Amino acid sequence: xxxxxxxxxxxxxxxxxxxxxxxxxxxxxxxxxxxxxxxxxxxxxxxxxxxxxxxxxxxxxxxxxxxxxxxxxxxxxxxxxxxxxxxxxxxxxxxxxxxxxxxxxxxxxxxxxxxxxxxxxxxxxxxxxxxxxxxxxxxxxxxxxxxxxxxxxxxxxxxxxxxxxxxxxxxxxxxxxxxxxxxxxxxxxxxxxxxxxxxxxxxxxxxxxxxxxxxxxxxxxxxxx
Numbered sequence: 001x002x003x004x005x006x007x008x009x010x011x012x013x014x015x016x017x018x019x020x021x022x023x024x025x026x027x028x029x030x031x032x033x034x035x036x037x038x039x040x041x042x043x044x045x046x047x048x049x050x051x052x053x054x055x056x057x058x059x060x061x062x063x064x065x066x067x068x069x070x071x072x073x074x075x076x077x078x079x080x081x082x083x084x085x086x087x088x089x090x091x092x093x094x095x096x097x098x099x100x101x102x103x104x105x106x107x108x109x110x111x112x113x114x115x116x117x118x119x120x121x122x123x124x125x126x127x128x129x130x131x132x133x134x135x136x137x138x139x140x141x142x143x144x145x146x147x148x149x150x151x152x153x154x155x156x157x158x159x160x161x162x163x164x165x166x167x168x169x170x171x172x173x174x175x176x177x178x179x180x181x182x183x184x185x186x187x188x189x190x191x192x193x194x195x196x197x198x199x200x201x202x203x204x205x206x207x208x209x210x211x212x213x214x215x216x217x218x219x220x221x222x223x224x225x
Contacts, residue, residue, distance in 0.1 A: 052089030063093030092193035109176025
């Protein structure tokens with residue numbers, strides 16, 4: 001059985017092709033390319049990716065307008081049925097704005113755009129997205145963002161930490177994120193938002209392949225090939 005994935009594109013997305021190429025490279029199956037104005041998703045999707053970029057020019061707040069796109073209602077419904085959803089960078093911002101993930105992404109503490117590789121710690125190696133990593137492993141994934149400073153109130157932070165919903169932490173905090181959080185899971189474990197870009201770390205020519213295990217783990221967890 002084939003692996004059926006979909007990649008959402010908004011006006012201003014600029015990592016949708018990167019995500020699509022990474023998924024096809026790893027899975028052998030080209031993902032459906034889905035426009036933000038569509039009201040429905042293709043039938044039978046195993047996996048949905050909300051990519052990085054500057055959806056709607058980051059007007060109002062990063063991800064705020066994209067979260068109101070027709071397709072995000074369908075994505076939220078799919079997530080509610082248990083379909084895995086990955087939001088990267090701007091996609092993470094969109095997922096928080098839709099309420100699929102807690103917290104918010106604010107301007108980086110240094111008020112500057114950050115574009116470089118960063119070391120991460122795998123905080124939870126038991127989720128669908130992280131099952132091919134060891135808990136506590138140190139990996140390197142690129143970041144490229146201006147509004148990646150993760151914020152939530154203390155009660156929310158205590159809750160997601162207590163529930164094991166912090167997937168990744170920055171080994172060296174590059175943007176001021178609360179408690180060094182780089183990636184967060186929803187309560188069901190099938191939605192992950194992260195600021196680093198695993199799709200840019202799947203081929204040796206990228207300088208590293210530490211992102212491959214995330215996509216491979218999803219495939220294995222869904223028992224599709």
